[in-house]
Amino acid sequence: MKKNKGYLFIIVVLIIVVGILVGRHYLKNKKVEITNEEPKATKTADTVSPTITFDETIPQIVVKGTEFKTIAKATDDIDGDLTTEIIADNVDTSILGEQDVLLKVSDKSGNNTEKTQKIIVREELTSGLPVTMYHFFYDDVKYFKQDNNWLNINDFDKQLNFLREENFYFPTWEEVEDYLDGKIKLPSKSVVLTCDDGDNSFFDLAVPVMEKYKIPVTSFVITDWYGHRYNPELEYVVWESHSASMHKSGANGKGVMVNWSKAQIVEDLKSSSTILGGANVFCYPFGHYNDTAIEALKEADYKMAFTVEGGRIKPGMNKYKLPRVRVTAGNSLEYFKKSVS
Ligand SMILES: [Zn+2]
Structure with missing residues (x-):
């Protein structure tokens, strides 16, 4: 019996010791839990202003x-x-x-x-929106003037300097479409700059000037010739289409766009748009177009198209027969100011 009592005593002591250990362990864990919550709370507090x-x-x-x-x-x-x-x-x-x-x-x-x-x-713009038409640029170093479609890059610099100093407004194509639909008003001194073909002189000479003045210019690119210059990282270039391979003469001496079938034109327009990351605005090669060309543009999801006829665009105009303001070499800065003001 004495032996049994001894065992009983040891068991009771063991139970007490284990009880204390478990209790301490539990308290310790609880403490850890509480201390864990504190840094969490400070993390979610927003003390930084937007x-x-x-x-x-x-x-x-x-x-x-x-x-x-x-x-x-x-x-x-x-x-x-x-x-x-x-x-x-x-x-x-x-x-x-x-x-x-x-x-x-x-x-x-x-x-x-x-x-x-x-x-x-x-005040709102009431005299119509000028959309300029540029072509090529020369600097007498790498590029040289071939005809009046070539503008001295210093003249281009002076024109953009004027537009920036006068705080001109440069609407997006979405805004131009809304303006044509009579949905929005544009401010006076609004202008859209466009440049045809997308040749190397545009990228090498004009783009740095656009970046200097932070002025966007739409490049109507002939994608079969200059599609390799497509670079969506150029912040001030707006990429639109001047066709993939329709910038050439057909049998009758007129552009192929007025010779081809609707299906052929649609295929060309879609391939050009794909290369440019989705084009919505078109510029007719040589300014030649007909009803088939317009139907093809609509089918290929183009919203507007420009001819080479002179004039400003106004609400209610046919969106597939839009005129532009030609900028040619030899015209003074005063002439440019008048043509966009
Ligand atoms: Zn052209």
């Missing part, structure tokens, strides 16, 4: 009497894109001229950011 970004060197152009919608974007480290949350204070688009608009944005944790944006309110 950022408002836009090109501060270029004022935003607004049409008189229209609702102001800033081109600025807002992002936050935790909440992400807050662009739609931007509020613009003290805007009055009924007053013409320059204004400082106060942009405000808050993130979900209440961190605020404010930034002043310069805008210019203008």
Whole structure:
């Protein structure tokens, strides 16, 4: 019996010791759990204010009497894109001229950011939208003038300098389409610059000037000849089509586009569009077109097409017979100013 009592004592002691150990282990784990929660909580606290970004060197152009919608974007480290949350204070688009608009944005944790944006309110464009037609450029170093389609790159520089200094507005093709449909107003001093063929002189000489002045130019590229120069990273080049292989004469001396069947034209238009990452606007080779060409453009999903006829585009015009303003060598800067103002 004495022996049994001894065993019993040892068992009781063991139970107590194990009990204490388990208890301590449990408390220790609980403590760890609590300390683990603390850094988690500090991680989710948002103490960083959102950022408002836009090109501060270029004022935003607004049409008189229209609702102001800033081109600025807002992002936050935790909440992400807050662009739609931007509020613009003290805007009055009924007053013409320059204004400082106060942009405000808050993130979900209440961190605020404010930034002043310069805008210019203008009358709406009533004289029609000029769409320029450039071709080639020369510098007398690598490229030389062959005819009046070749513009001295210094003249191009002066023209773009004028457009930037006068704060011209450069609508997108989407806006041009809405303007033709009468859905939107454009500000006065709006212009769209286009350049035909997309030859090497455009990329080597004109593109650096466009980048210097931050002015976009649409390149109507003949993709069979210059499609290899397609580079979506060129920020100020807008890529549209001047056909894949239709920039050549047919049997009657007219461009092949007015000789080919609709199916042939559609195939050419689609291949050109594919190389340019999706084209919506077309420019007729030599300005030659007919009803079949227009039907083919519609089938290949092109929204607008330009001829070489002179003039400005106006709401209600046929979108597949749009005129342009030719820019040729030898015309003065004054002449250019008049043709786009
Ligand atoms: Zn051409």
